[in-house]
Amino acid sequence: MTGVLCASAVGLHSASNHCQITGTQEDVRSTVSWGKVARGMRDRRQRIGLELFNGPFVLPEKRCLRWREIGIDKRSMLGFVRTAFCESESAEGRPHLTGDGDTGLQERLAAVQASIVEEQVHYQQRIFKLEKENQELRRQIVLRQEGHDLKSRKLRRNPIEMFSEILDDLGNLHAEFGTQAMLPQVLVVADPNAGKSSLLEVLLHTRIFPRDGKAQVPVKFTVCDGPYHLAQFNDSDREFDLENPVDLEELRKQFEIRLKTALTDSSVSPLVSLTIWGPGLSNIVLVDVPVAPVIEHEQTTSSSERIREACQSLLQNSQALILCLIDSSRDSEYSKTVELVKDFDPDGRRSIFVLTKTDLVETSLANPDKIRRVTDGSLLPLKAIGYYAALPGRGPRSEPVEDVEKFEENYFRTSKLFSSGALKPEQLSTKNMSRGLAETFWHFVRNSLRYQIDSLKARKAALEKNWKSNFNKDELYETGRMQLLDDAVRLTSVPQSVWENEIEDRLWTAMADYVFDNIYVPAAAGSKDDLKVVGNIRLKDWAGTLLPIKGVEVANQTLYDRFKTLASRNSSAKDKDSIYDNFKQTVVDEAFKLHQWDARAKESLRVMLLSSAEAPYIITPDDWNGAVRFMEQACAERLAAVQKIIGDMLGPSSWEKWMLFRRQTLEHRNRRAVVDKLEKLIMPTEGELTHGTDLSKDEINVVQKTLESQGVKVDPAFIRDTWRYLFLSRFLEQAVSRIGMCGEVSDSEDLNAQPSFKNDYSDVDLFYRIKRMIRISSVALRQQLTAAELGRLEGEVKQILDGLERNPARIKEYFNHPRIGLAEELKKITNVQEKLEDLAKLIEDEGTGSFYGGSRNDDSS
Numbered sequence: 001m002t003g004v005l006c007a008s009a010v011g012l013h014s015a016s017n018h019c020q021i022t023g024t025q026e027d028v029r030s031t032v033s034w035g036k037v038a039r040g041m042r043d044r045r046q047r048i049g050l051e052l053f054n055g056p057f058v059l060p061e062k063r064c065l066r067w068r069e070i071g072i073d074k075r076s077m078l079g080f081v082r083t084a085f086c087e088s089e090s091a092e093g094r095p096h097l098t099g100d101g102d103t104g105l106q107e108r109l110a111a112v113q114a115s116i117v118e119e120q121v122h123y124q125q126r127i128f129k130l131e132k133e134n135q136e137l138r139r140q141i142v143l144r145q146e147g148h149d150l151k152s153r154k155l156r157r158n159p160i161e162m163f164s165e166i167l168d169d170l171g172n173l174h175a176e177f178g179t180q181a182m183l184p185q186v187l188v189v190a191d192p193n194a195g196k197s198s199l200l201e202v203l204l205h206t207r208i209f210p211r212d213g214k215a216q217v218p219v220k221f222t223v224c225d226g227p228y229h230l231a232q233f234n235d236s237d238r239e240f241d242l243e244n245p246v247d248l249e250e251l252r253k254q255f256e257i258r259l260k261t262a263l264t265d266s267s268v269s270p271l272v273s274l275t276i277w278g279p280g281l282s283n284i285v286l287v288d289v290p291v292a293p294v295i296e297h298e299q300t301t302s303s304s305e306r307i308r309e310a311c312q313s314l315l316q317n318s319q320a321l322i323l324c325l326i327d328s329s330r331d332s333e334y335s336k337t338v339e340l341v342k343d344f345d346p347d348g349r350r351s352i353f354v355l356t357k358t359d360l361v362e363t364s365l366a367n368p369d370k371i372r373r374v375t376d377g378s379l380l381p382l383k384a385i386g387y388y389a390a391l392p393g394r395g396p397r398s399e400p401v402e403d404v405e406k407f408e409e410n411y412f413r414t415s416k417l418f419s420s421g422a423l424k425p426e427q428l429s430t431k432n433m434s435r436g437l438a439e440t441f442w443h444f445v446r447n448s449l450r451y452q453i454d455s456l457k458a459r460k461a462a463l464e465k466n467w468k469s470n471f472n473k474d475e476l477y478e479t480g481r482m483q484l485l486d487d488a489v490r491l492t493s494v495p496q497s498v499w500e501n502e503i504e505d506r507l508w509t510a511m512a513d514y515v516f517d518n519i520y521v522p523a524a525a526g527s528k529d530d531l532k533v534v535g536n537i538r539l540k541d542w543a544g545t546l547l548p549i550k551g552v553e554v555a556n557q558t559l560y561d562r563f564k565t566l567a568s569r570n571s572s573a574k575d576k577d578s579i580y581d582n583f584k585q586t587v588v589d590e591a592f593k594l595h596q597w598d599a600r601a602k603e604s605l606r607v608m609l610l611s612s613a614e615a616p617y618i619i620t621p622d623d624w625n626g627a628v629r630f631m632e633q634a635c636a637e638r639l640a641a642v643q644k645i646i647g648d649m650l651g652p653s654s655w656e657k658w659m660l661f662r663r664q665t666l667e668h669r670n671r672r673a674v675v676d677k678l679e680k681l682i683m684p685t686e687g688e689l690t691h692g693t694d695l696s697k698d699e700i701n702v703v704q705k706t707l708e709s710q711g712v713k714v715d716p717a718f719i720r721d722t723w724r725y726l727f728l729s730r731f732l733e734q735a736v737s738r739i740g741m742c743g744e745v746s747d748s749e750d751l752n753a754q755p756s757f758k759n760d761y762s763d764v765d766l767f768y769r770i771k772r773m774i775r776i777s778s779v780a781l782r783q784q785l786t787a788a789e790l791g792r793l794e795g796e797v798k799q800i801l802d803g804l805e806r807n808p809a810r811i812k813e814y815f816n817h818p819r820i821g822l823a824e825e826l827k828k829i830t831n832v833q834e835k836l837e838d839l840a841k842l843i844e845d846e847g848t849g850s851f852y853g854g855s856r857n858d859d860s861s
């Protein structure tokens with residue numbers, strides 16, 4: 001071969017804005033009649049690359065002539081070069097177009113190819129026009145069907161909206177229950193500055209992204225073909241009119257806020273979602289997926305960790321298409337995004353590559369062969385299912401989308417980079433890509449729907465196996481509510497005697513320690529006369545102060561406990577269902593926070609008790625017998641409690657030490673020493689207790705000093721404390737043995753015959769009065785309870801339930817039982833499955849062809 005004239009150099013294709021010639025000066029001079037070319041050009045503009053065609057003609061390996069530099073249009077240059085070629089064809093050693101074969105044939109082939117390209121472009125434009133008309137007709141039909149209801153200016157829900165809703169439902173199912181189901185969506189990924197935002201904006205036909213850069217957060221765009229150009233965030237009802245600059249500006253602001261919130265606030269979804277309607281938009285779900293969080297995961301902070309996970313889980317969806325943008329002006333073989341795509345889709349089964357910025361390649365002639373090497377899979381590490389070239393921008397992003405589209409259309413019509421047929425005309429331009437993408441997307445949808453329906457059915461079957469009943473939260477709430485109101489009413493049918501006995505028992509338990517420590521022991525520890533006088537005074541003081549207060553507290557607590565027991569009454573029943581427990585117990589608790597016993601109750605109880613304190617003492621044999629039994633039991637119980645306290649003070653006995661391996665502490669040993677001394681010095685183990693309740697200072701001193709001489713160091717408070725229980729124990733032992741000597745009486749004679757009835761047994765009398773006061777309190781409190789408190793409580797329960805009904809989120813919280821979880825999941829899966837089946841049926845009936853959406857076209861095209 002004597003010379004090589006590259007195909008692109010010859011300019012046989014009109015889609016070039018420069019001419020490239022390769023070969024040495026001699027090669028080229030001997031093969032082409034360059035003078036002819038030069039002459040033709042000079043004739044036209046008098047200004048031509050003379051140094052190339054006539055001059056010293058030092059042709060380096062590669063030379064380039066720009067049409068614009070020469071000053072003639074491409075079509076003319078094409079003509080000149082063609083003629084020059086034809087003339088030189090007969091010459092010996094004529095030049096070759098790149099590649100082998102006969103030059104003339106190749107030239108003719110190239111010419112035919114060029115005209116085919118032109119034809120295709122022409123028909124493509126016709127198709128656009130027809131589609132636009134078709135779309136306008138559809139819009140009019142829809143508007144007519146909707147009766148010109150312009151309140152909602154969107155089209156009635158189209159398949160892509162149905163589909164997007166299903167995607168959201170599946171996302172929620174996954175987040176709430178971990179249910180796996182995947183459907184297609186188009187994930188758009190790119191290296192920084194590759195033109196992703198520009199491309200998305202052309203696809204959405206609006207400059208939607210915030211101007212000052214956008215946060216690295218995934219954004220889902222549900223793109224719908226519709227008569228009006230509108231946008232709406234999925235978490236809001238507001239529609240933005242994209243034709244209105246004020247609305248558009250506001251939308252950008254809102255968008256920016258949402259992106260920032262998604263990045264920083266872990267309580268909101270990391271995926272920002274919005275729907276865009278517009279005439280001629282393709283029906284498709286696009287997700288802008290930032291790759292930086294996935295690639296640079298070592299540097300992620302905890303807040304961006306969520307974003308990384310979200311992006312990763314989007315990419316892991318084996319049904320999703322990955323639209324990977326490749327900046328052709330850079331060395332794409334080193335692209336980190338391409339590496340990432342390879343990780344998630346090693347076989348290139350769901351990846352599509354889009355070459356952007358090819359205009360820059362063309363002007364710089366950096367690597368003209370690049371397109372072919374990308375599309376034949378030799379440049380990138382994986383072969384994709386589709387390739388497109390798009391020119392979504394060329395300068396500031398403020399340029400109207402229409403202008404970008406026009407520029408793009410013009411560029412592809414004339415670009416020599418694509419003249420070799422590496423990409424077909426329908427693979428060139430954003431518009432064509434959008435259409436092709438919609439086609440592939442719906443193809444993926446159709447193929448995956450059946451599989452997803454089946455996988456949801458399988459999950460449902462597994463859930464149904466675990467689930468017998470068919471509750472939902474609203475039904476559960478209604479049942480729980482009815483049961484609670486029923487329980488509140490059932491409180492009124494509790495017998496009076498049950499209330500009274502329960503309050504009486506509880507009140508005595510609550511007051512027993514006080515009665516011993518502050519009434520009986522101080523009164524009985526003195527002389528027999530003191531017992532009556534002191535006992536009387538202390539009893540009245542108790543009746544006038546503490547008893548009414550404690551009485552109301554105890555009655556309220558009794559009411560609460562009984563209501564709680566009733567509310568969980570099913571616990572032991574056969575149909576017990578713990579599902580209601582949480583809800584009912586919480587409502588009961590809240591009702592009792594509201595419930596205040598009538599404030600007048602204490603005062604009326606106090607008056608009643610004080611007057612009973614004046615009432616006559618034991619009169620009848622029953623009074624006596626009851627009082628004796630009560631005193632005996634009370635003293636025995638108190639004695640047992642005191643002995644237990646003393647036992648704890650002294651620590652383990654020798655037996656326990658050896659057999660149970662328990663150890664005595666220093667405090668235990670000191671207590672034992674103090675008890676020994678007190679028993680020896682002050683309180684004889686045998687015989688009547690003659691000492692008063694308190695130790696004198698001298699007695700304490702003696703005990704302390706004696707112990708000190710034995711090496712035991714204790715302070716006076718320690719001695720006094722030990723004495724208190726020691727005394728009480730001895731005192732109660734004597735009381736129990738004394739009361740044991742009292743027999744039962746059957747009549748008044750018997751009663752009067754009791755030894756020293758009036759004098760020696762004043763303490764029986766005291767216990768009789770104590771018991772009578774407790775009884776009077778319980779009867780009075782029961783009366784207040786049944787007459788007023790039950791009614792008020794029922795009202796309060798209703799009040800709380802009404803409040804709950806206004807706050808469904810709280811109701812949801814109460815019913816969080818695993819079985820409810822199953823039922824909820826089951827319900828949601830059924831719902832999604834039904835929607836999927838509707839969509840599958842629609843696809844079956846209409847075919848996906850009608851779902852792709854429109855193709856926008858300019859009137860000019």
Ligand SMILES: Nc1nc2c(ncn2[C@@H]2O[C@H](COP(=O)(O)OP(=O)(O)OP(=O)(O)O)[C@@H](O)[C@H]2O)c(=O)[nH]1
Pocket residue numbers: 190191192193194195196197198199214356357358359360390391392393394395396397
């Ligand atoms: N010449 C030319 N410039 C383009 C092309 N596509 C985009 N640009 C320009 O490239 C610059 C970057 O484009 P963007 O759309 O912001 O790129 P991006 O991928 O979103 O960038 P990041 O925000 O870093 O992700 C802008 O100035 C665009 O106008 C193209 O095909 N040709």
